[in-house]
Amino acid sequence: MPGEENHGQEVSRVTMAHGAGGGMSRDLIQSVILKHFGHPILARLEDSALFETNGQRLAFTTDSYVVQPLFFPGGDIGKLAVAGTVNDLLCVGARPLYLSLALIIEEGFSLQDLERILTSASQESVGAGVEVLCGDTKVVERGKGDGLFVNTTGVGVVPSNVELSPQKIQVGDQILVTGPIGDHGITVLSQREGFAFASQLKSDCASLVTLVQSVLNPLFSVHCLRDPTRGGLGTVLAEIAADRQVGIQVEEDQIPVRDEVRGASELLGLDPLYVANEGKMVLFVAPQKAEKVLSILKKDPLGREAARIGQVVEEHPRLAVLRTKIGGSRVIDLPAGELLPRIC
C-alpha cells in the first residue's frame, strides 16, 4: 500500500506546531479535520460537545494526554488525564459523571510507574466524583511510543437551568480568572529542561468541580467558562474576541502570575499569557454579579487567588487588548506556531 509515497508532488507534513494549541493547530483542525466531519456541534470547537437525548442535555468531550515527563511536581499524566477532561465537562456547565480511560503503553514501560499513574488517576476521579466506566489497553513496540499516552473521554449531564456559551457573552461582562496563570506549563517545562530556578513551583493540575459548581446557579449570571489549557489565557481571550466579535480588554497588572513563573518565563523568552494551565478557569460574568462571583470563588481553596482581570468592551471588536503596566496597550494575538509542545 502506498503509505507515504510521493508521486511528484511535495508532501506536506505535520509539525510539532500543529499540536501546540496555537494558530497552526487551529488551521489543521479547520482545514484538514473539520471538513470531513460536518456536525455543527463539532464545528463549534467548544471544550465539550452537547447533545440532547430523552429530554436531557449531555456533555461529551475527549482528550489524549501526551505530557512529558509523565511525573511532575503537582501531578502526573494520570491525575492530568482525569482533571483535564473533568474540567472540559465543567466548561459547558455539566456535572461530570463518567470517564473512559484508554492507555497506549510502550513495550518495556515499568509496571510500577503504571501503578503510580493509575493510583493517581483513581484518586483524582474519586475526588471529582466521576466513575471510570470503560477502558482499553494497547501496547506498542519499544521505540514506537513514549512510555505512556492516555486518552480520557467524559460524559456529564447539564442541569436544565444552566446555559453557558460564548454566545451569551455581552459587552460589559467582567472577566475573572480563578488564580495565577502559567503554573502547569512552566512546571512541566522546567522539569523537562532540568531548570533548578523553578524548584518551588508545582503544576496547578486539579479538577475544579466544587469551585465551578459553586457559581453555576443562574442567579450569578456566569455567561461563559473557559479552561485556559494549551495556548493559555491569551489564546482563550483572542479566540473569544474573534469568534464572538466583541472587544476584550484586560489589565496586565490585574492578571495574577507567580514570581517564579514570571522569572522563568522571562529567562525562557515565554509570555505567561500563552502558557498552559490545568487547574484554572476563565469566567465571563454579568457586571452586577462579578463581585459576588469573585467572593464565592475566593472561598474555595482552588480559587483563593481569583481575580478580576478585565472586561468585554464595545471598542476594537474581534480584538483582545492588554493594557500594560506602563500604560501602553498591545493586541493579544493568537500565537501562530510552537508554544510548549507535549504539555498535556
Place this chain on the structure above:
Amino acid sequence: MPGEENHGQEVSRVTMAHGAGGGMSRDLIQSVILKHFGHPILARLEDSALFETNGQRLAFTTDSYVVQPLFFPGGDIGKLAVAGTVNDLLCVGARPLYLSLALIIEEGFSLQDLERILTSASQESVGAGVEVLCGDTKVVERGKGDGLFVNTTGVGVVPSNVELSPQKIQVGDQILVTGPIGDHGITVLSQREGFAFASQLKSDCASLVTLVQSVLNPLFSVHCLRDPTRGGLGTVLAEIAADRQVGIQVEEDQIPVRDEVRGASELLGLDPLYVANEGKMVLFVAPQKAEKVLSILKKDPLGREAARIGQVVEEHPRLAVLRTKIGGSRVIDLPAGELLPRIC
C-alpha cells in the same frame, strides 16, 4: 522525578503480550488496572459499559487503534476506528449515536495520508449513522509515536426492550457467527510481513449496524452478542464459558474460514480461532429461534456467510471445547501471550 528508577528491586515491565488480547492482557487488566477503578460496570469488562440517566440506558465504550500498517486491503486505521467502536456499541444492543475522535500524530506524518484516513473515517461514520461530535489532536516528536494513533469513544442508546448480556446465555443456546473468521488479522499480518500468498485477502473491517439491528427484536431471542476482535473467536468462547460457567461446544467443520486464511495460518503457525476479526459478530440465540436468526443474517450483505457453529451445553462447565473434523475434541484455551500485536 523518579520515573523508572530501580531502588534495588526488580522492575516489572510491560511486554507486547500484555497488549495482544490473550491471558496476559486479561492479567494486566485484572491485577493492575481494575483494582484502582472499582465500578462494577467496568469490572464486567463487556464491549460497552451501560449506564442509566433520566430513565434511559446509554452505552459507552472506548478503543485506541494502533494498527500497523495504517493502510491495508479492505480498510485503514480511520475506517477501523469508527467500525470497531460502533461494533462495540452494537454488542450491548445500543443504537450508536455519537463518537469522539482523538488523534496522536507523529511529527512528520504526511498530511495527505491524514486526509485519506479522515476521509475514510468520515465515510464509515456516515454509513454507520453516527456523528463525530468532539475531537482532539496531539502531535508528538518524530520517533516518539508511530505515524498515527487514533482513539474513538462511542455513545449509544439501548432501546428499552433490548437486553443483551452473557448473563442471559442458557444451556441449549445456539452459537452463530456472521461470517468467515480471521480475515482482518491475516490481512494485516500479511501486509506487515510482505507475504504475497494472501494477496486476494482483505480485512473484514465494517460497521455492522444494519446486520445487528435486523436481529435485535426481542422476538428473535438473541441473548448475547460478542465482537471477536483481538483474541478472535476462540477467546470469546473461552471467556464466555469461564465467566458464565457453562460448557461450550463448537464444531470445527462448521466454523467458516476462507482457504487463504487457512493456508496463511498454517504457514505462519497460527490458529484462525485466535485471529482478530473486525466485521464479525458471535451470537448466542435461543434454540427455537436460531434458524430464523441465521436466515435473517444471511440476507444482509455482511452476513451472507453466517453459520451455526455450536451450542451451549451442560457438560464440561467453564470449558469451551472444539470437536475437530477428524472426530477428536480439544479444549479452546485462553491464549496466554502474544498473538498478533498491533492488529487493531
